[in-house]
Amino acid sequence: MSVDSFEKLADTITCHAWNANRTRVALCPNDNLVLVYVYQNGGYTLEHTLKQHDSLVTGIDWAPNTNRIVTCSQDRNAYVFTFQENVWKPELVILRLDRAATCVKWSPNEDKFAVGTGAKAISVCYYEDDHKWWVSKHIRGDKSNISSTINCVAWHPNNILLAAGGTDSTVRVFSTFTKGIDSRNSVSAGTAFGAKLPWSKLLAEFPSASGAWIHDMAFSPSGNQLAWVTHDSSVHFLACSTEAHSVQVVNTPGLPFQTLVWAGENTLVVAGHDCNPAYLQGGAGRYQFKGLLDKGTGAGAQNKSVARTWQARSGLGSTNTADISNDLPTTHQNAVTQLRSFSPTSFSSVGNDGQICIWTYAKPGINVQ
Numbered sequence: 198m199s200v201d202s203f204e205k206l207a208d209t210i211t212c213h214a215w216n217a218n219r220t221r222v223a224l225c226p227n228d229n230l231v232l233v234y235v236y237q238n239g240g241y242t243l244e245h246t247l248k249q250h251d252s253l254v255t256g257i258d259w260a261p262n263t264n265r266i267v268t269c270s271q272d273r274n275a276y277v278f279t280f281q282e283n284v285w286k287p288e289l290v291i292l293r294l295d296r297a298a299t300c301v302k303w304s305p306n307e308d309k310f311a312v313g314t315g316a317k318a319i320s321v322c323y324y325e326d327d328h329k330w331w332v333s334k335h336i337r338g339d340k341s342n343i344s345s346t347i348n349c350v351a352w353h354p355n356n357i358l359l360a361a362g363g364t365d366s367t368v369r370v371f372s373t374f375t376k377g378i379d380s381r382n383s384v385s386a387g388t389a390f391g392a393k394l395p396w397s398k399l400l401a402e403f404p405s406a407s408g409a410w411i412h413d414m415a416f417s418p419s420g421n422q423l424a425w426v427t428h429d430s431s432v433h434f435l436a437c438s439t440e441a442h443s444v445q446v447v448n449t450p451g452l453p454f455q456t457l458v459w460a461g462e463n464t465l466v467v468a469g470h471d472c473n474p475a476y477l478q479g480g481a482g483r484y485q486f487k488g489l490l491d492k493g494t495g496a497g498a499q500n501k502s503v504a505r506t507w508q509a510r511s512g513l514g515s516t517n518t519a520d521i522s523n524d525l526p527t528t529h530q531n532a533v534t535q536l537r538s539f540s541p542t543s544f545s546s547v548g549n550d551g552q553i554c555i556w557t558y559a560k561p562g563i564n565v566q
Contacts, residue, residue, distance in 0.1 A: 200528050203554040210547035212535050217261035225254040249276050249287045256301035263307050269298035290331040292320045306356045313347030321373050336397045349413045354420040362411030368403040389437040413456045426454040436481040449486045458536040468533035491527045
């Protein structure tokens with residue numbers, strides 16, 4: 198594993214998203230702004246600043262085919278931005294929430310997007326041509342068993358199944374079948390979670406035995422597996438294609454992961470408070486933690502270094518301690534907040550150190566399947 202490039206673009210970056218050809222990136226510098234950078238001449242240049250939100254932006258996603266950016270915020274609203282006449286034109290999406298929006302993802306067909314919220318609800322939005330606006334429909338806690346904040350959502354490749362997880366320590370899979378948007382032919386053969394898929398139906402739920410919060414999740418490229426990371430430093434793999442829907446839990450060393458991305462059907466990259474991406478490989482029921490990916494860093498040394506730094510900061514209330522160095526032996530110098538797929542052989546990462554990094558899998562021993 199090697200780092201192709203890295204550059205500091207802000208004090209902190211909480212989330213980011215790429216356009217289709219990876220020449221532009223939209224990111225949030227931990228405030229109410231969305232910054233759009235263009236990559237040229239070996240570096241990033243600020244191209245646009247989107248200022249519509251009133252509070253912290255919590256989620257960004259960029260649709261590759263329609264070239265639309267969707268954002269959500271603690272101001273309880275979402276915006277869809279369309280690039281016209283060299284400017285990003287916003288459309289307000291009223292989510293009808295009494296709590297913050299926490300995350301957002303376009304569906305694979307880019308005709309819907311899902312917003313996680315702190316209101317014990319998921320908002321699924323689609324464009325209504327007759328009225329020329331975005332409509333928001335809720336999957337609510339009283340009908341779906343959601344009992345707390347949704348931290349993350351993940352779309353199945355069929356554009357209908359939606360997984361969600363959060364602070365009630367349970368992963369749930371819902372149907373988002375929407376008349377006029379989805380075709381019944383796309384699921385005529387049924388799915389791993391059944392063939393009857395009315396709107397907002399709860400199809401399955403998987404509580405965490407440890408009670409740990411769920412930070413991020415994603416379906417594998419085939420949709421036959423669902424992975425999620427929890428605050429107890431565990432990685433969970435659900436074999437969706439089996440009737441038993443078996444879940445394998447892999448306990449890992451080090452600090453909790455906050456984010457993940459699939460690197461092929463049977464390889465998962467994870468990252469978080471250890472400041473160093475790691476990977477797991479195997480297949481359904483056979484996943485193993487393989488190690489950390491930052492070049493030249495051993496797992497033992499890395500975990501010890503981060504743990505000592507955290508101990509000093511929390512115990513002594515200072516980062517200027519005499520017995521430790523504030524420089525970590527990793528590219529990222531603070532927690533990794535989000536991973537994104539960059540190409541079939543690479544991914545990007547952003548973190549609380551304000552850096553954006555591009556990583557490639559070109560290293561013997563990392564067999565991306």
